[in-house]
Amino acid sequence: MSLLTGSQLAKSYGPDDIFAGIDLALPQGARIGLVGANGAGKTTLLRLLAGLEEPSRGGVQRARGLRLGYLPQEAALYSAGTLWEEMLTAFADLRAREAELARLEAAMADPAQAEDVLERYGALQHQFELDGGYAYEVRIRQVLDGLNFVAADYARPVIQLSGGQKTRALLGRLLLENPDLLILDEPTNHLDIHAVEWLESWLNAWGGAVLIVSHDRYFLDQVVTTIWELAYGRLAEFRGNYSAYLVQRGDREARQRTEYDSQQAVIAKELDYIRRNMAGQNTRQAQGRQRRLERLLAGEDARHAVVDRPRELSQIKLDLSTTLRSGDRVIETRDLAVGYADDGKVLFRAPNLLLWREECAALIGPNGAGKTTFLKTLLGGLTPLSGSVKLGSSLKVGYFAQAHEGLNPARTPLEEIMAAREMPPAKARDYLAKFLFTGDDVFKPIAVLSGGERGRVALAKLALEGANLLLLDEPTNHLDLPSQEILQSVLADFPGTILLVSHDRYLIDGLATQIWSVEAGALEVFKGSWSEYVAFREQAAAAAKGGPAPEPARPGRGARAAVAARPIRAAPAERPDAALKRQKTEERKRAAQLAAVETAIAALEQRLAALSRALEDAGAGSDVERVRALGVEYTAVQTELTARFGEWESLAA
Numbered sequence: 001m002s003l004l005t006g007s008q009l010a011k012s013y014g015p016d017d018i019f020a021g022i023d024l025a026l027p028q029g030a031r032i033g034l035v036g037a038n039g040a041g042k043t044t045l046l047r048l049l050a051g052l053e054e055p056s057r058g059g060v061q062r063a064r065g066l067r068l069g070y071l072p073q074e075a076a077l078y079s080a081g082t083l084w085e086e087m088l089t090a091f092a093d094l095r096a097r098e099a100e101l102a103r104l105e106a107a108m109a110d111p112a113q114a115e116d117v118l119e120r121y122g123a124l125q126h127q128f129e130l131d132g133g134y135a136y137e138v139r140i141r142q143v144l145d146g147l148n149f150v151a152a153d154y155a156r157p158v159i160q161l162s163g164g165q166k167t168r169a170l171l172g173r174l175l176l177e178n179p180d181l182l183i184l185d186e187p188t189n190h191l192d193i194h195a196v197e198w199l200e201s202w203l204n205a206w207g208g209a210v211l212i213v214s215h216d217r218y219f220l221d222q223v224v225t226t227i228w229e230l231a232y233g234r235l236a237e238f239r240g241n242y243s244a245y246l247v248q249r250g251d252r253e254a255r256q257r258t259e260y261d262s263q264q265a266v267i268a269k270e271l272d273y274i275r276r277n278m279a280g281q282n283t284r285q286a287q288g289r290q291r292r293l294e295r296l297l298a299g300e301d302a303r304h305a306v307v308d309r310p311r312e313l314s315q316i317k318l319d320l321s322t323t324l325r326s327g328d329r330v331i332e333t334r335d336l337a338v339g340y341a342d343d344g345k346v347l348f349r350a351p352n353l354l355l356w357r358e359e360c361a362a363l364i365g366p367n368g369a370g371k372t373t374f375l376k377t378l379l380g381g382l383t384p385l386s387g388s389v390k391l392g393s394s395l396k397v398g399y400f401a402q403a404h405e406g407l408n409p410a411r412t413p414l415e416e417i418m419a420a421r422e423m424p425p426a427k428a429r430d431y432l433a434k435f436l437f438t439g440d441d442v443f444k445p446i447a448v449l450s451g452g453e454r455g456r457v458a459l460a461k462l463a464l465e466g467a468n469l470l471l472l473d474e475p476t477n478h479l480d481l482p483s484q485e486i487l488q489s490v491l492a493d494f495p496g497t498i499l500l501v502s503h504d505r506y507l508i509d510g511l512a513t514q515i516w517s518v519e520a521g522a523l524e525v526f527k528g529s530w531s532e533y534v535a536f537r538e539q540a541a542a543a544a545k546g547g548p549a550p551e552p553a554r555p556g557r558g559a560r561a562a563v564a565a566r567p568i569r570a571a572p573a574e575r576p577d578a579a580l581k582r583q584k585t586e587e588r589k590r591a592a593q594l595a596a597v598e599t600a601i602a603a604l605e606q607r608l609a610a611l612s613r614a615l616e617d618a619g620a621g622s623d624v625e626r627v628r629a630l631g632v633e634y635t636a637v638q639t640e641l642t643a644r645f646g647e648w649e650s651l652a653a
Contacts, residue, residue: 029207339370348523364516369518
């Protein structure tokens with residue numbers, strides 16, 4: 001049974017059509033990720049499904065009694081109480097029963113009422129216990145802790161919380177309310193890696209349904225089993241997680257391109273025949289072909305349909321190439337303490353670090369740990385509290401600031417580019433068009449641009465520098481998924497060295513050869529990728545508890561298992577080269593292919609089971625023709641399944 005269905009949904013704002021003709025169904029226990037370019041209408045669709053907006057056409061049907069929780073990107077949480085009191089509202093029914101139990105306890109103290117009250121008290125107390133009445137305060141603490149609130153925050157008035165804290169508070173309350181369906185719009189925006197991992201664990205253990213819009217590709221890989229893609233006003237469904245979706249989308253686009261090119265070749269051949277023979281001896285044949293071609297192009301051919309020309313979303317065209325070769329030892333530190341001299345507080349201490357040419361180190365840690373401060377120390381903007389920093393020879397450093405401090409808010413994108421490199425306005429506009437700034441967009445002040453637009457201006461400036469050392473502070477923030485994919489691909493082929501500060505685990509796993517983790521005032525170095533680092537942490541946690549090491553995921557355990565089973569690679573050599581980066585990219589592609597193959601295997605196995613049942617029914621009914629047809633299909637599906645298993649074994653090897 002579906003919790004929610006949409007039929008022929010359409011939404012327009014004035015003359016602008018956002019989407020139209022959308023049919024969807026969201027079943028119980030669904031794990032769905034909604035993806036699409038910025039401006040495709042994802043948030044609008046979520047609001048329609050949540051009942052906060054009405055469609056221009058079509059309708060939404062919700063199951064009777066459906067309990068739905070909706071998290072907007074920026075929560076407007078209005079409450080006169082404290083954070084703790086706001087969480088208590090999720091348990092209003094339990095607390096009312098708790099108050100009733102207290103009243104009954106007081107009544108039982110009166111001998112005249114005790115016998116009458118006891119039976120009612122026993123039944124109410126038993127159900128109260130079953131519903132978690134004695135554990136709801138523990139649950140509140142677990143959720144608040146998981147979302148990075150500390151005990152000192154509990155008594156803070158909600159009105160005093162920052163925008164990000166209010167969003168996290170609303171998310172916490174929604175989780176505690178335990179609705180049938182959660183609709184979450186960018187739930188990881190204000191969470192660090194630890195909080196996102198906690199949320200993944202919570203959602204994976206939860207029995208309800210969830211529909212998520214997120215730019216966090218790794219989060220989608222870990223949580224969802226279906227992808228809805230909203231593009232060009234239409235909704236397409238893909239089985240599997242985000243990595244599986246990438247493979248399926250690529251296959252679909254390649255197939256559509258092939259079919260389109262093939263049909264266009266046939267149409268051109270028919271037109272040539274008609275042109276050459278319309279006035280000759282084969283006039284009747286030419287006229288017949290012309291009528292058939294006209295029916296095809298008009299959509300009136302029952303046997304054939306016109307294949308639409310494949311459309312491509314506008315995407316940034318980024319080039320971070322460099323002709324400069326640095327020295328081999330790029331970044332070195334000795335006994336380093338990072339912080340600000342005015343207060344003398346040490347944010348963290350680092351061991352003796354060494355980053356070789358063409359390596360990529362990912363610096364991770366909670367917000368406020370000092371990651372950006374470390375980058376500014378490397379750039380010479382801050383003096384180490386103790387110890388030393390040394391940058392290698394022949395370096396040209398390119399810095400991408402998280403808050404885009406390098407952009408002048410009063411300038412336009414055109415002025416920023418012309419200030420970065422001398423060029424004629426026409427050439428600068430052509431260059432900005434590669435970053436999706438066209439028309440009057442190039443004349444808007446930086447101050448009025450969105451976060452994603454400012455990020456694209458910063459990338460455009462970075463690409464002009466020709467740097468061979470990139471210091472990148474949250475480069476994927478505010479970028480849509482297509483832009484993230486392009487940036488990751490470009491960085492994977494970058495011939496220089498990268499120090500990456502990011503919460504984007506998908507990007508980290510695709511690029512990093514070292515993980516520099518800041519925890520509790522200290523930086524620890526792990527030589528290897530993010531996947532290896534996660535496996536190392538799980539093994540360490542299991543060893544600390546005295547339990548067995550985590551078992552690797554195997555095919556058939558669901559789409560998300562494919563991500564957990566990404567191959568563990570050997571720790572990189574002390575001086576990896578560009579080939580290691582390319583290897584990581586190939587391994588990412590192979591993991592995505594594995595996920596897609598496993599999804600196909602599951603579907604084929606379900607089809608075989610259905611065919612087996614159909615054969616039994618047809619045999620019982622003595623339907624010879626149906627048995628024969630089902631047998632042919634069963635053999636074909638079995639053959640394809642065998643081939644898919646062979647494909648999986650090749651990829652897994």
